[in-house]
Amino acid sequence: MIKALPIAALCLLPLGAAAGVPEVIARDILPGTAGFAEATQALSEASDRDCTMPAMAAPYGAAFDAWLAIAHLRFGPLEEAGRDRAIAFWPDAKGFTPRMLTGLIADQDPVVATPEGFAEVSVAARGLFALERMLYDPQFAYGPDSYGCALTRAISHDLARMAGAIDTEWRDSQAGLMRDAGAPGNTAYLSPDEAARQLYTALLSGLEFNADGRLGRPLGSFDDPRPERAEARRSERSRRNLVLSLQALHGLARDLAGADIPLTDAAFESAIARAEALEDPSFADAADPSGRLKIEIVQQRVQAVRRAVEGEIGPILGVGAGFNSADGD
Amino acid sequence: MTTSRRAFMASLAASLAVPRLSWADAGSPAYLAAAREPDGGYALFGLSATGQDLFRVPLPGRGHAGAAHPDRPEAVAFARRPGTFGLVIDCVSGQVDKVLQSPPGRHFMGHGTFLAGGDILVTPENEYETPSGVLGLWSRRQGYRRIGEIPTHGIGPHEVLQISENVLVVANGGIRTHPAQGRDKLNLPTMRPSLAYVDLDGRLLDQVVLAPELHHNSIRHLSLGQGGQVAFAMQWEGDVMESVPLLGLHRLGQGAPLLAQADLAEQLAMKGYAGSVAFSGDGRRVAITSPRGGRLHVFDAAGGFLESHRRGDICGLARAPGGFFATDGQGGVWQAGRGGFVPQAGADRNWDNHVVAL
Numbered sequence: 112m113i114k115a116l117p118i119a120a121l122c123l124l125p126l127g128a129a130a131g132v133p134e135v136i137a138r139d140i141l142p143g144t145a146g147f148a149e150a151t152q153a154l155s156e157a158s159d160r161d162c163t164m165p166a167m168a169a170p171y172g173a174a175f176d177a178w179l180a181i182a183h184l185r186f187g188p189l190e191e192a193g194r195d196r197a198i199a200f201w202p203d204a205k206g207f208t209p210r211m212l213t214g215l216i217a218d219q220d221p222v223v224a225t226p227e228g229f230a231e232v233s234v235a236a237r238g239l240f241a242l243e244r245m246l247y248d249p250q251f252a253y254g255p256d257s258y259g260c261a262l263t264r265a266i267s268h269d270l271a272r273m274a275g276a277i278d279t280e281w282r283d284s285q286a287g288l289m290r291d292a293g294a295p296g297n298t299a300y301l302s303p304d305e306a307a308r309q310l311y312t313a314l315l316s317g318l319e320f321n322a323d324g325r326l327g328r329p330l331g332s333f334d335d336p337r338p339e340r341a342e343a344r345r346s347e348r349s350r351r352n353l354v355l356s357l358q359a360l361h362g363l364a365r366d367l368a369g370a371d372i373p374l375t376d377a378a379f380e381s382a383i384a385r386a387e388a389l390e391d392p393s394f395a396d397a398a399d400p401s402g403r404l405k406i407e408i409v410q411q412r413v414q415a416v417r418r419a420v421e422g423e424i425g426p427i428l429g430v431g432a433g434f435n436s437a438d439g440d
Numbered sequence: 441m442t443t444s445r446r447a448f449m450a451s452l453a454a455s456l457a458v459p460r461l462s463w464a465d466a467g468s469p470a471y472l473a474a475a476r477e478p479d480g481g482y483a484l485f486g487l488s489a490t491g492q493d494l495f496r497v498p499l500p501g502r503g504h505a506g507a508a509h510p511d512r513p514e515a516v517a518f519a520r521r522p523g524t525f526g527l528v529i530d531c532v533s534g535q536v537d538k539v540l541q542s543p544p545g546r547h548f549m550g551h552g553t554f555l556a557g558g559d560i561l562v563t564p565e566n567e568y569e570t571p572s573g574v575l576g577l578w579s580r581r582q583g584y585r586r587i588g589e590i591p592t593h594g595i596g597p598h599e600v601l602q603i604s605e606n607v608l609v610v611a612n613g614g615i616r617t618h619p620a621q622g623r624d625k626l627n628l629p630t631m632r633p634s635l636a637y638v639d640l641d642g643r644l645l646d647q648v649v650l651a652p653e654l655h656h657n658s659i660r661h662l663s664l665g666q667g668g669q670v671a672f673a674m675q676w677e678g679d680v681m682e683s684v685p686l687l688g689l690h691r692l693g694q695g696a697p698l699l700a701q702a703d704l705a706e707q708l709a710m711k712g713y714a715g716s717v718a719f720s721g722d723g724r725r726v727a728i729t730s731p732r733g734g735r736l737h738v739f740d741a742a743g744g745f746l747e748s749h750r751r752g753d754i755c756g757l758a759r760a761p762g763g764f765f766a767t768d769g770q771g772g773v774w775q776a777g778r779g780g781f782v783p784q785a786g787a788d789r790n791w792d793n794h795v796v797a798l
Contacts, residue, residue, distance in 0.1 A: 186734070186750070186752075193703065193704075193705025193706060195705075196705035196708055196709070197705060202681045204679050205683075207704070234703075234705045235704060298782065298783050301770070301772050301783055301786040302770070302771070302786060302788075305752075308752070308770070309752060312752065324681070328681075433731060433732075433752065433753040433769050434476065434769030434791075435715060435731035435753050435754075435755035435768075435769040435790075435791075435793050436732040436752075436753050436769070438520075439675070439713065439715070439731075440504060440520070440521055440550060440598075440623075440660075
């Protein structure tokens with residue numbers, strides 16, 4: 112039977128943001144964006160004082176730590192102008208980062224002289240992974256008054272600029288848009304549950320990135336393990352990045368659910384404990400059988416977290432996987 | 441078995457001679473789109489140019505895309521791949537007038553289109569034992585009797601469009617599937633997608649085959665622009681963390697296609713997946729959607745990247761007078777044009793992958 116429907120505009124009532132959204136913003140996101148802005152500002156200032164590797168190592172590590180608290184929030188301010196890729200260009204499947212850096216250095220490209228100029232450089236030559244190459248890859252070693260030093264400063268300043276913009280945009284607009292999801296005139300979130308759905312999607316995508324990216328890329332296949340693909344292996348941060356990411360995702364899961372989530376808690380605790388127990392900080396042992404087995408076990412635990420989240424938090428929020436993104440044809 | 445052009449023209453003349461109901465009787469919808477409703481059921485909707493519901497017809501299961509008759513208020517809704525039925529729906533009464541059944545050893549691919557002013561329906565089909573791609577031809581005037589078929593010259597044909605009286609263009613996705621294994625992809629290491637131009641006698645007039653390093657880029661969806669320009673959207677079966685082009689532009693006889701990409705960060709954000717493609721109403725721009733990346737990317741007709749709009753699970757895409765009309769899996773309906781990216785309507789339902797413009 113055909114049914115005539117009244118012609119109605121947005122017939123969605125502004126019920127206020129669904130479960131957990133204000134809590135996630137207050138407890139997880141805004142402290143995270145502030146922390147990343149502060150840590151990259153410190154990195155930027157450190158590079159001005161002394162751009163060489165020994166002086167930069169600690170502020171670099173602190174900035175990367177701070178990034179992992181928010182790296183999974185790949186929407187809104189993080190996605191603006193491609194910032195998430197410019198901050199963390201990984202994985203670099205085609206080796207763009209060393210190629211672009213080599214080109215800049217060979218040309219002594221003056222684009223490093225101004226923030227506006229450097230902001231237009233390819234995302235592959237910016238951010239934490241470009242900086243890691245400069246600091247930890249011997250082929251890019253540089254001295255205090257070199258082009259490499261100027262490039263390192265430009266990358267550091269650019270990171271601080273992007274982090275500051277992310278923090279400001281979260282406070283000035285994104286947080287309000289999400290709290291007022293479904294309100295009249297809110298074109299970012301058309302209905303109250305869209306904000307919660309976006310955070311839920313970010314949670315699942317973050318888990319997937321850990322399982323398929325941080326763990327899956329160095330694992331490769333049994334016949335073709337690829338330890339050289341481990342994330343941030345040069346700075347020996349592969350394991351640390353995984354653990355910090357899982358901890359941040361656990362915080363997001365708890366605050367988003369706003370209820371007891373015993374299965375999810377147990378799954379996170381198990382995955383984090385197994386990850387912390389991995390012996391090699393840069394997953395170089397992905398190629399030997401016993402090391403590989405332990406990494407695979409962590410990967411399975413992370414996949415178990417995903418299933419726990421889908422079974423426990425999905426129903427609380429009343430959301431499932433994306434209707435089209437999960438189907439695909 | 442093939443059908444002669446003379447038979448086409450004769451049936452076209454016959455169909456034009458009989459005045460019957462028109463789309464005006466169904467509220468003059470500008471678009472058709474299927475959706476899942478809050479109760480878990482599915483329905484086909486007729487939408488106005490601004491996304492308002494004009495009619496609703498329940499469907500027995502999840503659809504994919506449909507074919508809209510050019511004049512009559514009649515739509516053919518195809519089951520989601522690997523479905524074997526298509527429903528011919530009277531959009532005025534809401535009745536299913538006819539159920540099309542794919543021949544043994546075949547299934548539909550979720551798409552179809554009308555030819556010859558609406559007298560012939562053409563359906564891409566997977567002949568899965570061979571495997572090969574087939575276009576089924578059905579005569580509407582003869583109660584949707586199957587009157588012939590022609591080869592697609594490739595595997596896994598997904599969408600077909602008519603570009604001139606005697607010429608069709610087919611997206612051969614290149615991926616072998618077999619219904620006994622659901623939607624499992626059986627030949628990824630050797631897949632070889634193509635864009636094939638065939639005439640109605642089944643002859644291959646021209647084809648686009650991608651460079652070897654892009655052989656994992658499944659050519660799936662099509663849109664027709666000005667002067668026979670064809671846009672094709674691709675789905676990457678390689679490493680999703682690589683940046684590859686997802687939009688191609690081509691004309692019959694052109695030679696190599698033009699492959700279009702956004703800047704590196706935006707291209708990576710598409711996650712190797714374009715779900716729909718459409719030219720703008722004026723044919724001067726072309727867009728693709730990625731529900732996985734939550735992106736609508738707009739290019740000029742020469743392949744230059746113009747802009748990106750962000751919206752989770754966005755997929756359905758069609759032309760609009762000032763640009764593009766899009767739908768998403770969260771119930772949103774959007775216009776992208778000179779006024780930016782603007783929500784038109786929202787409803788508590790999940791819009792399915794495609795929108796069909798009338």
